[in-house]
Amino acid sequence: MKTVKVAIIGLGKMGLLHASILKTMPNVEIISLCDKSSVLRKICKKLFKYAQVVDDIEKLAGLDINTVYVATPIPGHFPIVNAILSENIAKNVFVEKTLTSNWDKSIHLCELASKTQGSNMVGYMKRFAVTFSKAKNLLDQNVLGDLVSFEAYAFSSDFSNFPTSSKSKSRGGVLSDLGSHVIDLALWFFGDFNVESALSKSVDNIVAEDSVEFKVKKIGIDGTFHVSWCMDNYRMPNFGLSIIGSAGTIKVNDYSLDLKLKNGESRTWFKHDLNDYVRFLLGESEYYREDEAFVNSILNDNKVEPSFLTASKVDNVIDNVRKEVSTNEV
Amino acid sequence: MRSESGKLLLVGDNPFHGISHMSEDRARARGSEISSAEYAADLVSNSLKSGANGFMFSVSQNTLSALQIVCEKTGNESMELHAIVPYAYEYVRLATHSGTLGLGRKLASEILLSANISAIASGLKGVVTMDPVDLMKTYIKYEKNRISSHIGKKHKLTSILLHEVITDMVIALDLDWFVKSYIRFISKFGIKPGFETRNFSYLVNKFKEWKIDFSQIELVSSFNKIGFQMNPSKISCEEALTSIPECEVIAMSILAAGYIKLTEAADYIESLPNLKGLVVGVSKEKQALETFSFLRDKFAVKSNL
Numbered sequence: 001m002k003t004v005k006v007a008i009i010g011l012g013k014m015g016l017l018h019a020s021i022l023k024t025m026p027n028v029e030i031i032s033l034c035d036k037s038s039v040l041r042k043i044c045k046k047l048f049k050y051a052q053v054v055d056d057i058e059k060l061a062g063l064d065i066n067t068v069y070v071a072t073p074i075p076g077h078f079p080i081v082n083a084i085l086s087e088n089i090a091k092n093v094f095v096e097k098t099l100t101s102n103w104d105k106s107i108h109l110c111e112l113a114s115k116t117q118g119s120n121m122v123g124y125m126k127r128f129a130v131t132f133s134k135a136k137n138l139l140d141q142n143v144l145g146d147l148v149s150f151e152a153y154a155f156s157s158d159f160s161n162f163p164t165s166s167k168s169k170s171r172g173g174v175l176s177d178l179g180s181h182v183i184d185l186a187l188w189f190f191g192d193f194n195v196e197s198a199l200s201k202s203v204d205n206i207v208a209e210d211s212v213e214f215k216v217k218k219i220g221i222d223g224t225f226h227v228s229w230c231m232d233n234y235r236m237p238n239f240g241l242s243i244i245g246s247a248g249t250i251k252v253n254d255y256s257l258d259l260k261l262k263n264g265e266s267r268t269w270f271k272h273d274l275n276d277y278v279r280f281l282l283g284e285s286e287y288y289r290e291d292e293a294f295v296n297s298i299l300n301d302n303k304v305e306p307s308f309l310t311a312s313k314v315d316n317v318i319d320n321v322r323k324e325v326s327t328n329e330v
Numbered sequence: 331m332r333s334e335s336g337k338l339l340l341v342g343d344n345p346f347h348g349i350s351h352m353s354e355d356r357a358r359a360r361g362s363e364i365s366s367a368e369y370a371a372d373l374v375s376n377s378l379k380s381g382a383n384g385f386m387f388s389v390s391q392n393t394l395s396a397l398q399i400v401c402e403k404t405g406n407e408s409m410e411l412h413a414i415v416p417y418a419y420e421y422v423r424l425a426t427h428s429g430t431l432g433l434g435r436k437l438a439s440e441i442l443l444s445a446n447i448s449a450i451a452s453g454l455k456g457v458v459t460m461d462p463v464d465l466m467k468t469y470i471k472y473e474k475n476r477i478s479s480h481i482g483k484k485h486k487l488t489s490i491l492l493h494e495v496i497t498d499m500v501i502a503l504d505l506d507w508f509v510k511s512y513i514r515f516i517s518k519f520g521i522k523p524g525f526e527t528r529n530f531s532y533l534v535n536k537f538k539e540w541k542i543d544f545s546q547i548e549l550v551s552s553f554n555k556i557g558f559q560m561n562p563s564k565i566s567c568e569e570a571l572t573s574i575p576e577c578e579v580i581a582m583s584i585l586a587a588g589y590i591k592l593t594e595a596a597d598y599i600e601s602l603p604n605l606k607g608l609v610v611g612v613s614k615e616k617q618a619l620e621t622f623s624f625l626r627d628k629f630a631v632k633s634n635l
Contacts, residue, residue: 016499019503020498020499020502020503021502023502023503023504024502024532039434039460042460043460043462043465046460046461046462047462047503047505048503233348235347235348235419270589271558272556272558272586272587272589276558277557277560277561277562277563278561278562279561279562280498280502280529280532280561280562281498281528281529281559281561282495282498282499282502282528282529283495285561
């Protein structure tokens, strides 16, 4: 049986979360960890006694790894993945969302990845949440008939009553950090769409992207997105969509799914009703399913979604929203 | 003090932090009143009067303020206090703003400002060695001191539990030495070491492998009729529970975040062997009175007040 031999780059909360989940999986070995911070490296040397802890991705080259997880802040994704694939450090790469900070860079990585023939995936874990996958299943069954419109939101209180400008840049702005999840869900549900208009707001009037609203269109379907990390009373980030079709509506979020059909039928599913079990629960159950899907794709030589190519479409939408915002500002 | 025949009934603090695992809209609809220390203290006091014999809480400033009011009001020195550390949400939010290293710096400055000499001394050792056990000891001393300064001398901590995020990372990463050090360290203070987990059967298997003495620890995990957050399956958690009669296991999420009625939830809990108690959060005075008087009658726990 093949073994997935992993290096994890970036030892913040997401890097440690993936390391912990992967450690519980059969056929997975954590070979190495990499971070620029000497403090984090020192602590991790004690926690991961079986793994090599290094300060530079070039030092991964001599190690026996076939898979890399990239869990650094977004601006680091492009140079790191570019080096991993160009220098043949590993052919299987998982990157936390977003793939890169713009579409051109993402396309470059897609081309590189297609040459390596390995598995590649981006961490849009909401696809693996039971409520959203149920919604996808209902849409695929054409339960709503012809789709007419949708409204999507991604809200958090991460920077509610907190100055954002310093941290906003390192996290890639609210569109990349938070909005990318719901953009990915919309692309998954409805297919490609065009950005029609966009407005961005900054809480402290410094150049920070704190709150963005934008409209999209594809033939027959209008969509609206609301994205903000400055909302009050959102203890955890919340994502959701309301979808209207000729036969009824779906409202879906992290916790539940409401289906109302024009023929009078209606039903609500909570997470509780949707077999939300995993072999090991850390954070939310979708993280385990996401890692399991990636590991299985390596073990079975299958493709996995969302791939780099699929995720690059999110970066394309974000680029187009930002272009619309800058057009409006001019 | 617990009745020998009955179960330990704890009031939990999740509603005070705006937590709902069923719907965040519902948590927001509760309004800001519930997060006020006075309101939370009244809910805890009413629960204690109605049959609860203790309080399980995350160590946040808001909960500590509520706890201080409860301890000042009640003459009940036998009220059990089960503290969960760290209050993960607060630290994740800090890490969001300042990064993982910024979080470490902020915590270090709070420990220095706390003027807890013992914590500072072991903290210095931890900083020099970057040893996770030294850092854990420093942090626990700091939190224990924070709690003591709010509960006064009349009351005593029953247990200190590691938050589920830490517990579950520790068992995932096979850190048996960390678990053993934690148990030894907490036990030294005459306090029961505990672990909150969302992976009950995985933890039980690991602890058996590591030869942990289950009679010395407290475990808190989800147990409910529909298997909500009982991973990898309801049956595996029930089997794990059956296998450790010597352990003090407390059930949480018994209502599956409001999905199950209290009567049904209590029937399921009653059917399980080896559960020593349960924890339930309440958000309204009427709910506090009805919930704990029902549970007291169901599980025949004598009121302490």
